[in-house]
Amino acid sequence: MKRKHPVLALTAAAALGYAGLAASQAKEQFVPANFYWVGPYAPGGSGISGGMLDYFKLINNRDGGVNGVKFTWEKCETEYNNARGVECYERSKKKGPTGATLIHPLSTGITYSLIEKGTQDKIPIVSVGYGRTDAADGRIFPYVFPMITTYWSQNTAKIKFMGQKAGGMDKLKGKKIVNLYHDSAYGKETIPVLDAQAKKYGFQVTHIAVPHPGNEQQAQWLQIRQIQPDWVILRGWGVMNPTALKAAQRAGFPRDKIIGVWWSGAEEDVIPAGDAAKGYIAAGFNVSGANYPVIKDIQKYVYAKGEGEMEDKSRVGSIYYNRGVVFAIVTVEAVRKAQERFGKGQPMTGEQVRWGLENLSMDDGYLKKLGATGFMQPLKLSCMDHEGGGQVKFQQWDGKQWKVITDWISSDQSIVRPMIEASAAQYAKEKGITPRDCSKEK
């Protein structure tokens, strides 16, 4: 831990569960940093954590917090393990003057484990670009925010991208697409939406599972070679991605016909594959690069003072780092929005921040003020729609860095939304939840 707060010292000392009393009156907004710094997924966890905490430091140093309320945090190692994630959540939820503001579980599995607990404790579960897709239906999941772009939306954008490349969506008829997925809840999320799209556009889709952790893919790529698909969708995570790219090279499959999800599209996923990664395309809801005003400000106000989180400074501006910054921007702006309604300069509770998230609206002008134009997409959430964006940019790896090759490509909500509502309705039925009436929300 680099940054010290009196609150932190006290809460950590009392970490066995009696925390939170120490700072009952401080004007601070506590955000748990429950990420992972060890294990196969450490590059993602450490990069995102660095970006998020650096942005909080920027807000604290440059603006003195949000209307004077400074951000505090505490790190907890989840090891990408559900049980540890729940333990970290329970440990962190009562800290700070108002408890946890919201939580970024940073693992689809942990998100699932927290949905009920967060709803009960009135702490928003914000899963930006992962988590349970059908939770975008805010009537049934009031405290869950699968924000910016869900897997299903992202998937329709990918098919759109393929359609653009083919010269029109009607040209997709008869094409063959292979969905190579990590055999977990995360990997399997897009199967139904792909099947629905295959029916609509008339392409063939073959789903091929790669068992966790995915460092053995010979059989899968043999099968792909037999199918000879036009595209391969790579839904990998961690070590599975470079392995897939290397196996593709060995199988002689062109890498510029492989499209990865954003958890397959970071520098850490392609550099280990070396040459094999050249030309590989990945979707992203955030882009890489340090050439944005918001990243420059972080360097000026945080790293220039020697307070930066990243030990390896070259990772500032990488995909994962920037994703962490996006997480933080969403968090900070939700708090700001909540303060507008519930009292400026006051720490917000989870319940109030939930309102802030639900009423968050960030257009181009708003992003410009944040210095994040082109860095992330405009967002508008509502009681009905907890996703709010649904756009994707595609980037291609040129052997040295990610190059953005498209503008924001929007998703096909005419396919996604009915599926979300149907799936959420099934959940509501199983759990006996009565959906909220959105017209009565203020």
Add this chain to the structure above:
Amino acid sequence: MLYREAGQFKSTYAEDQQIFPIRQDRIGVLLFIAFAFVGVPLVANQYWFAAILTPFLIFSLAALGLNILTGYAGQLSLGTAAFMAVGAFMAYNFELRIPGMPILVSFALAGLCAALVGIVFGLPSLRIKGFYLAVATLACQFFVLWALQRFGWFSNYSSSGVITAGTIEIFGYRFETAAQKYLLTLAIVSVMALAAKNLMRSETGRAFMAVRDMDVAAEVIGIPMMKTKLLAFAISSFYCGVAGALYAFCYLGTVEPEAFNLDLSFRILFMIIIGGVGTILGSFLGAAFITLLPIFLNVLFGGISSFFQVEISHAWLSNIELIIFGGLIVFFLIVEPHGLARLWQIGKEKLRLWPFPH
């Protein structure tokens, strides 16, 4: 002086056959159970219930299940997590598909389903032993997860294969808070642990141990091999299945099949190795060691670094925790290869002689 059975005369068969024949043990266990049921809820807060005690109890139950099979009956198994998965998914399905199904009956039926799976995968044990059997049970681990992920019926056709446990209601009383769920888990675990303790003193338990110590000799003295081995698999899987159902219903609420992967099987195996193979108490000690020590180290290091205001990188901290944890496992195995339960036993023997050692 205090812990000695001298002067405790047993005048009836019932007295002679008690689970805890020594009065001090009896009082101790009763006091401990009373403390767990009454004392703990008075002092613990939600963090303790939801994040520490409930998972500890559930893993203890799973470790107890494995201990019956591996520790008492001598059959090495790597399929523990799979049996838990069967329990979790079947309990979910019983609750979902049969309206008005009492939750405890679901748990029991889920345990029975796990027991059936256990019997099927226990069949190879009739022919093979030791490490070869472990490999055969490995097949169970992979097959069960594969089946749960491939056949949509198990997860009610959820797109991601994830199940969400419903509410727990017994005779109109809803178990909603972490403390209530802890009490429910504790009640189930205590009953099952006492049952296991009792079972291991019975003819069945003695047959298990005979098979473990030398199966040829056991067969010669008339212990039916097939029945005994398959019964061990069934009982063990039943315990694991109930543990899995509790894991889904009382602990996480939402589970994916991936949560019951081989890692978990190994963790439970480590629990019984560290706690003590072939002891009931060892299952609890081992579960405490494996689940609580990493959390304790994490809290300790967090406390140290903020107390002394030292700048320690978090990545370094997270890694050092793993190193210390691994080091402690090696240390305990060298110092006490028979597990933590053996330490307790040595302590008790010393206490009997105290203060007048020979």
